[in-house]
Amino acid sequence: MLELRIAGRAFAQPVLGEVFVKVERGDRICLLGPSGIGKTTLLNAIAGLDQTVLDGAVIGRSKLRIGYLFQEHRLLPWRTLNSNLRLVGASEEEAEDLLSQVGLAGYGRYLPDQLSLGMARRAALARCLAVKPDLLLLDEPFASLDPVMAGELKKLIAGILDASPGMSMICVTHDAGDAAILANRLWYLDGKPARLQWDDAIAEPDLVDGLLGKLRKSGLPGP
Numbered sequence: 067m068l069e070l071r072i073a074g075r076a077f078a079q080p081v082l083g084e085v086f087v088k089v090e091r092g093d094r095i096c097l098l099g100p101s102g103i104g105k106t107t108l109l110n111a112i113a114g115l116d117q118t119v120l121d122g123a124v125i126g127r128s129k130l131r132i133g134y135l136f137q138e139h140r141l142l143p144w145r146t147l148n149s150n151l152r153l154v155g156a157s158e159e160e161a162e163d164l165l166s167q168v169g170l171a172g173y174g175r176y177l178p179d180q181l182s183l184g185m186a187r188r189a190a191l192a193r194c195l196a197v198k199p200d201l202l203l204l205d206e207p208f209a210s211l212d213p214v215m216a217g218e219l220k221k222l223i224a225g226i227l228d229a230s231p232g233m234s235m236i237c238v239t240h241d242a243g244d245a246a247i248l249a250n251r252l253w254y255l256d257g258k259p260a261r262l263q264w265d266d267a268i269a270e271p272d273l274v275d276g277l278l279g280k281l282r283k284s285g286l287p288g289p
């Protein structure tokens with residue numbers, strides 16, 4: 067579905083080394099790695115947002131609809147939620163359905179700043195879904211949420227993925243436990259410059275335990 071060879075990305079220092087990513091339909095990937103290693107940089111490169119990244123062959127991206135949930139909601143603050151969703155192509159009815167799907171039924175006329183952090187993130191998720199994405203990119207979707215809200219959002223995202231088996235996801239997270247709930251594949255980014263150290267399927271429960279054990283040894287929090 068998407069193949070991308072990134073030759074590298076440097077800011078003041080080299081951040082990403084050569085990285086090859088291949089994403090198939092239905093892949094649910096958690097991208098883990100130490101803080102500041104380049105996970106967001108990689109996600110931006112995959113999304114095609116970073117025009118300065120040195121990428122080589124890109125196969126398939128132009129045909130994909132991509133929904134990107136940034137760390138900040140990035141909704142237009144002067145527009146209502148309904149209007150934010152309509153701007154990316156949702157009809158009035160679809161906007162209402164999507165808001166209700168993310169637990170925001172009746173909030174269509176609210177402005178983003180009138181929402182709590184968790185609500186604004188769910189509204190931003192509704193906007194991602196409004197583009198009917200083939201590939202959903204999530205950058206630390208549970209960061210700064212209290213555990214109850216984070217748990218609810220995890221269930222919501224897992225439910226959305228279960229209901230759309232053809233949709234693929236790449237989710238950046240610091241929590242190896244998220245992989246057990248959301249992912250069927252795991253990427254681990256590390257090194258200076260960073261490369262994908264592992265790209266493993268996690269279909270079998272014992273394999274999940276093995277991978278999570280390996281991640282915990284790398285110092286990442288587990289379930």
Ligand SMILES: Nc1ncnc2c1ncn2[C@@H]1O[C@H](COP(=O)(O)OP(=O)(O)OP(=O)(O)O)[C@@H](O)[C@H]1O
Pocket residue numbers: 077078081099100101102103104105106107108
């Ligand atoms: N626009 C930028 N200008 C300069 N340096 C940048 C820029 N964006 C990222 N960097 C640097 O690139 C490195 C990787 O950043 P990135 O945000 O991709 O890491 P990350 O793994 O997502 O981090 P975290 O897990 O803490 O969110 C960091 O050292 C960061 O300071």
